Amino acid sequence: MIEAVIFDWAGTTVDYGSLAPVIAFKKAFKNAGIEISDEEIRKDMGMAKWDHIGKILELADVKQQWQAKYSSLPSEDDRKKIYSNFQQSLIHYLKESTELKSGVLKTFNYLKEYGINVATTTGYTAEMMNVVENKAAENGYTPDLVVTSEDVNNQGRPSPAMIQFIMDKFHIDDPSKVIKVGDTLVDIKEGQNAGVKTVGIVEGSSLMGLSQIEFDELDTEQQVEKRNKVKREFESANADFIIDNIYDLVQIIEYLNESMGKKW
Known part of the structure; x- marks a missing residue:
C-alpha cells in the first residue's frame, strides 16, 4: 500500500x-x-x-x-x-500571503486517517520554509516532515536526494509505495529520478500561472482549454497521473492500493 x-x-x-x-x-x-x-x-x-x-x-x-x-x-x-x-x-x-489551496486540509486529513505519512520537498530555503510552514500550521496543515535542499547538502530538485532523505526517515525501501505530488515539471522529474509515482496537479499550478481570481473569471470553455494545456505539459513529462484538484489524489491512492492488493 x-x-x-x-x-x-x-x-x-x-x-x-x-x-x-x-x-x-x-x-x-x-x-x-x-x-x-x-x-x-x-x-x-x-x-x-x-x-x-x-x-x-x-x-x-x-x-x-x-x-x-x-x-x-x-x-x-x-x-x-x-x-x-x-x-x-x-x-x-x-x-x-500564504493561503492553503482548496481541498488541502480534506486531503491531509484523509491521509492521516489512513496512516499515510505526509512529507514535503521544495525549492525554498529553510528560512523561507519557516515562514510558510508556520502559516500553514495556523490553518491546520502540518506535514510530518518538511525537507529543503539544505538537509541534503544543497542537492536541489530535480535531484532525488530530498525524496530519498524522506524515504530513509520513514523507513521506506520500496519507491512504489511513495507518491510525489507537484505543480511543475521539475517536481515530476524529481519523483521520476527517485523512482516514485508522480502526480501533476493542474488547477492553481505554476504551469497554469493564473491566480484564483483570474481562473474563476474565465468561462467554462476557457477553463477547459487552460486545464488541457497544462495536462499536455505533464503528459509530455510522462507524469504517472494528472489531477485537477488536490483531493482527486484520494482516487489515485485507492486505485494504487487496490492494484497492490490492499483494499480498505
Whole structure:
C-alpha cells in the first residue's frame, strides 16, 4: 500500500498559481535593471532558488540586457546580490500571503486517517520554509516532515536526494509505495529520478500561472482549454497521473492500493 505522499508547496498546497516567487524574482531582477517575463521565470520553477537564478542569468535575453546595461556579463557577485534581494522580497511576501489551496486540509486529513505519512520537498530555503510552514500550521496543515535542499547538502530538485532523505526517515525501501505530488515539471522529474509515482496537479499550478481570481473569471470553455494545456505539459513529462484538484489524489491512492492488493 501507499505509505507516504510527498507534496510540493507553492502552487500545490499553498499560494494558488505560485505567485509569490514570480513576484520576488521580477522585483529582484528589476532592482538590477533587468526585465524578465513570467514565462522565463516559470520555465525552471521548482528548482532551488539559487540554481533558478543561475538559470535565469543564462538566458540569452537576460545576458543581452546585462551586457547593454553594464558592458559585461553577470558575475558570481551579481548572482549573490540578486539572490539576496530575491530572498528579502520573497520572505516579505510570504509573511503577507500564504493561503492553503482548496481541498488541502480534506486531503491531509484523509491521509492521516489512513496512516499515510505526509512529507514535503521544495525549492525554498529553510528560512523561507519557516515562514510558510508556520502559516500553514495556523490553518491546520502540518506535514510530518518538511525537507529543503539544505538537509541534503544543497542537492536541489530535480535531484532525488530530498525524496530519498524522506524515504530513509520513514523507513521506506520500496519507491512504489511513495507518491510525489507537484505543480511543475521539475517536481515530476524529481519523483521520476527517485523512482516514485508522480502526480501533476493542474488547477492553481505554476504551469497554469493564473491566480484564483483570474481562473474563476474565465468561462467554462476557457477553463477547459487552460486545464488541457497544462495536462499536455505533464503528459509530455510522462507524469504517472494528472489531477485537477488536490483531493482527486484520494482516487489515485485507492486505485494504487487496490492494484497492490490492499483494499480498505
